Amino acid sequence: MTLPRPIKLLLSGFMLLLCFRQLSARPGGEPAFSGRMDAAAFSQPVAGMHKDAGLDFTLGRALFRRVWVTAPASTQTADGLGPLYSARSCAACHPNNGRGHPPGEDGDDAMSLLLRIDIPPQDENQRQALARHHINNVPEPTYGLQLQGFAIPGHRAEYRLAVSYEEIPLTLGDGSRVSLRKPDYTATVLGYGPLHPQARLSPRVAPQLIGLGLLEAVGEGEILAWEDPDDRNGDGISGRANRVWSPAEGKVALGRFGHKAGAANVDQQLQAAFSIDLGLSVPLYPLGAGDCSIRQLRCRAAPDGNSTQYQNLEAHKQVTDLVGFYVTHLAVPARRNAHAGDVLAGARIFRRLGCDSCHRAQFRTVSRSGTAAGYDREISPYTDLLLHDMGEGLADHRPEGLANGREWRTAPLWGVGLTPQVSGHSYFMHDGRARSLLEAILWHGGEAQAQRDAVASLERSEREQLLAFVESL
Ligand code: HEC
Numbered sequence: 216m217t218l219p220r221p222i223k224l225l226l227s228g229f230m231l232l233l234c235f236r237q238l239s240a241r242p243g244g245e246p247a248f249s250g251r252m253d254a255a256a257f258s259q260p261v262a263g264m265h266k267d268a269g270l271d272f273t274l275g276r277a278l279f280r281r282v283w284v285t286a287p288a289s290t291q292t293a294d295g296l297g298p299l300y301s302a303r304s305c306a307a308c309h310p311n312n313g314r315g316h317p318p319g320e321d322g323d324d325a326m327s328l329l330l331r332i333d334i335p336p337q338d339e340n341q342r343q344a345l346a347r348h349h350i351n352n353v354p355e356p357t358y359g360l361q362l363q364g365f366a367i368p369g370h371r372a373e374y375r376l377a378v379s380y381e382e383i384p385l386t387l388g389d390g391s392r393v394s395l396r397k398p399d400y401t402a403t404v405l406g407y408g409p410l411h412p413q414a415r416l417s418p419r420v421a422p423q424l425i426g427l428g429l430l431e432a433v434g435e436g437e438i439l440a441w442e443d444p445d446d447r448n449g450d451g452i453s454g455r456a457n458r459v460w461s462p463a464e465g466k467v468a469l470g471r472f473g474h475k476a477g478a479a480n481v482d483q484q485l486q487a488a489f490s491i492d493l494g495l496s497v498p499l500y501p502l503g504a505g506d507c508s509i510r511q512l513r514c515r516a517a518p519d520g521n522s523t524q525y526q527n528l529e530a531h532k533q534v535t536d537l538v539g540f541y542v543t544h545l546a547v548p549a550r551r552n553a554h555a556g557d558v559l560a561g562a563r564i565f566r567r568l569g570c571d572s573c574h575r576a577q578f579r580t581v582s583r584s585g586t587a588a589g590y591d592r593e594i595s596p597y598t599d600l601l602l603h604d605m606g607e608g609l610a611d612h613r614p615e616g617l618a619n620g621r622e623w624r625t626a627p628l629w630g631v632g633l634t635p636q637v638s639g640h641s642y643f644m645h646d647g648r649a650r651s652l653l654e655a656i657l658w659h660g661g662e663a664q665a666q667r668d669a670v671a672s673l674e675r676s677e678r679e680q681l682l683a684f685v686e687s688l
């Protein structure tokens with residue numbers, strides 16, 4: 216069929232535009248990208264913040280890096296750590312705003328891998344609270360919602376993490392050999408007696424913190440439009456949103472943050488981190504003793520750093536707001552080599568295999584008045600923010616809200632290619648078990664089994680193109 220010339224021109228213009236959008240080299244949208252490619256690549260503020268915002272960003276950064284101390288201390292502003300804690304600062308687990316790592320095979324610091332804990336509901340009250348989304352989990356009666364590996368002087372830490380790995384050798388379609396390491400986590404040296412017989416543990420490594428303000432600014436409707444809980448389109452991929460209690464709004468909201476989308480917004484996630492990871496009281500969780508349970512009496516009774524001068528809290532609202540401002544205004548890095556031949560070929564393979572059914576390439580943020588950086592833009596986070604069954608291999612068997620023990624939130628892929636520069640390693644997935652991007656892909660199962668198998672049987676050249684694309688994000 217021959218088309219009249221003006222229509223042809225129009226069509227080719229349209230195609231060009233489409234290509235351009237697909238290949239957008241700035242996944243955080245035009246003004247949000249950072250041009251750095253070194254260790255500071257995840258530490259840049261989004262462009263276009265209003266003029267007072269720079270100061271808030273700097274103050275927030277200082278608080279994010281602040282090393283908290285035991286109360287009472289001479290400095291009332293930085294005391295209140297613990298009594299139980301998993302780290303002494305936010306930055307300890309999210310160095311350079313990047314991801315954490317599992318403990319080394321030689322048993323070095325386990326700081327950025329933590330173990331969440333819970334038990335199944337024991338009575339009708341607990342079942343109701345879960346069903347109404349008032350809680351995501353029932354705390355383990357002694358140890359609470361997380362095992363803390365550290366305690367202030369005079370108190371016992373809750374546990375020591377022991378990890379062992381089993382190597383699983385694999386041969387790919389083209390004959391090349393890889394090995395996946397399957398982790399086994401145990402809580403040893405328990406400080407407060409045995410765990411509940413039904414206790415469930417979930418290992419988690421701290422994720423990278425870029426582009427969170429943009430993910431928060433995506434409209435609920437846009438996310439829900441992608442849900443396919445009954446797999447109506449028959450592609451084997453179902454995707455559903457988590458539903459969690461949002462204490463700030465006092466209602467059930469869509470879960471977006473955390474490896475199982477267990478937090479409705481960044482503020483909730485970080486206030487929980489202050490309380491559970493650092494043991495500091497905050498407006499949403501005002502208990503000075505953090506995650507100490509009523510069975511940990513000495514821990515409950517320890518002096519806290521709550522001061523009347525600061526809303527009777529250890530980290531008052533101004534502190535949590537500034538930290539929130541900082542982490543929601545970290546720019547997404549610009550892509551590298553986005554237009555190189557192998558990267559473009561890899562992008563086509565990514566789409567052909569259906570990776571983008573979960574690692575969703577396009578979202579539009581809604582405009583949010585009052586925020587520093589103009590939202591209302593196209594972003595490419597490569598996540599749908601939905602939960603997917605990822606198979607038995609990755610399962611933690613610990614539900615969280617609606618997420619069951621095999622489901623995880625699609626990890627955003629923007630910035631992943633800079634992990635070695637920012638974090639000094641290339642450990643991926645929720646617990647850092649994968650030692651490379653290829654291993655990360657080969658761990659996919661469940662709804663992503665078909666994509667994983669397709670990657671395993673790709674020609675070497677195509678596999679390398681796919682990886683070149685992921686590395687360019
Ligand atoms: C002990 C290690 C540790 C500490 C300390 C820590 N985090 Fe995290 N952080 C994590 C882990 C692990 C997750 C994933 C949590 C989950 O799956 O629910 C996380 C998730 C987050 C997220 C959500 C990111 C996303 O993409 O969903 C934000 C935001 C965050 N942390 C901010 C902070 C802030 C701010 C602090 C300091 C108050 C802090 N974190 C302290 C380990 C830590």
Ligand code: HEC
Nearest residue numbers: 569570573603609623624625626643644645655662663666
């Ligand atoms: C069914 C949904 C789904 C499909 C399809 C899918 N993924 Fe994923 N992907 C996920 C989820 C969920 C995670 C997080 C899993 C975890 O942390 O254990 C993830 C994690 C990753 C990671 C590690 C990211 C990180 O931050 O640790 C990479 C890399 C990745 N996927 C690439 C791919 C590629 C390439 C394809 C296509 C071959 C693909 N994925 C297909 C859901 C999917």
